[in-house]
Amino acid sequence: MGLRVENLRVYYRTLSGYVRALEGATFAVSDGEIMGLAGESGCGKTTLGHSLIYLKPPMTYMEGRVLLDGQEVPIWDMKRMSEFRFRRISLIPQYAMNALNPTRKIGRMIADLLAAHGVDFREILPELKRRLDLVQLSHEVLNMYPIELSGGMRQRVVMVISTLLNPALLIADEITSALDVSTQRAVCEMIVEFRNRGFVRSTIFITHDMSILYQIADTIMVMYAGQLVEKAPTEVILRSPHHPYTRMLIASLPRVGVRHRQERLQGIPGAPPRLLDPLPGCRFRDRCPVAFARCAEVPPFVEIEPGHFVACWQEI
């Protein structure tokens, strides 16, 4: 069944008006799918990820539905969402290294959190220990304070905590951004391993780093300025992207074997729009080389071949 999001619109309420950070997102993530969510800073990928679990002011829910395994998720209702958080939908935050209470032993903190969800710590302890083994942490960490661990160890602890109750949906928000490449690789392998072992069913892996998604994602969804641009299986999006933005994004990645001394790396001219008062229609059109009159209307996110969605008038 997996996750289904229909026409989700989330804005930020600010003093100078609404910041239109997420505009009418419609997509699905199937069971067992690791969906990479890519885009540059400020494109709304974190807004999308967080709105699925923790829609807190100044984030404002405007419209749309979220269905998890066919069941409506009341993302606009902070109270009712408590039942979903952690048990059904979980999050590994961007700040995973600082996500633990510095003055509480890690085991005690986990016990407090589990008790709040009505789970007995002692019952789950054997499973917790197995998972610590899996991410190569000693059982001793449960008896330690966060400052006694390295940043990488703390992040692994958080990964284990977040997935402890086998959520149906895991949102991993920029979890590799602050890591060196070898640790990035280990973290990515853990995400795949968690999926393979059934600890989590669907994963939304948010990152700005396309090369990481190539390694772990089954599908990639690209966002631009709050709008969905393209979603397709990883191979497809890297080999034959359809949306002009995705094409330019892929073209701007360095490739193995190309000497960039001779061939300058391509960038995308221009800058993303301000989301307080964006262009109507396709928000990429003022930077788009193939834009035409119709782009003043919002292009629909249509399936041009099975599993490949594009929001571009050129494709219709």
Next chain:
Amino acid sequence: MGRYLGRKLAIYLLTFFFAVTIDWLIPRLMPGNPVDTMVARMALRADVAEVLRSYYIRAFQLDLPLWQQYLNFWIALSRGDLGISTWLFPQPVIAIIYRAVPYDLLLLLPAILLSWIAGNQAGAMAARVRWLDNTLLPLSYILTATPYMWLALLLAWALGHVAGLFPIAGAYSFNIRPHLSWLFIRDLLWHWFLPFTSLFLVMFGGWAIGMRNMIIYELEADYSRYLEALGAPQRLIRKYAFRNAMLPQITGLALQLGAIVAGTLATEIVFAYPGTGYLILQAVQNQDYFLLQGCFLFIITGVLLANFTIDIIYALVDPRTRLGMTGE
């Protein structure tokens, strides 16, 4: 832990040495000398006064060179001898201070502890209740900016003089002698209320502001957001935030102790409350070196001891300090 305490203890001993030296020096830098004041008070014939004067100067060893006076002072101090008061001659300074200290403790301990507890609770509540934040916060800013002495005067004037609800001087009524009975205790509390309230209110404001800001900071911290995202109840998040916000407040208590004691001095003078503060005023006015030294010595010791206790408590409650000590 042992090394940490050892190092702290060494620092405190050094502080004690310098503080006591300054304490000894300051009265001697005042113009005039205690014996002149003492002899003048006796209103004797000029020649008798001169004889008495030279006798007292020798008796108090004020004719010795300064370095020898200083040395003698340390030697006497090591025997627990603080000298004889010139103001209340011939009572020993120790005895005078012993009489005053209970009143200090009666005023200081409840004022510090209750304001600290109540301020922390009120600040934590203000951090989550908007109307309380809008009322308590400005009030706290005013209170904490108020000099102790000024609020004491204000209360004495409003509740003591105008409304006539409370007495404005002394620790108990002049017609009662200290003894253990309900009558005396009631009278004591009645006299105690105004000085206590003036101290309590000023300190309360400071603690409430500190706690409110710390709690907001902690509730915005990454660990709070993570717990919220994982659906932890507000109760748990607030509990964590409160515990963590308490740590700087404990440090704050240590830092504030000196100022609080100084504030008490002013309050005691306003209400003629017979604690050390009141004694210090009398000692200065009468140029009583020995009493002044004794009072300051008592305050120095008290503040240092309290700070040392807080250091120990801090190490016990904050794992980061505790682990940092062994990890070195």
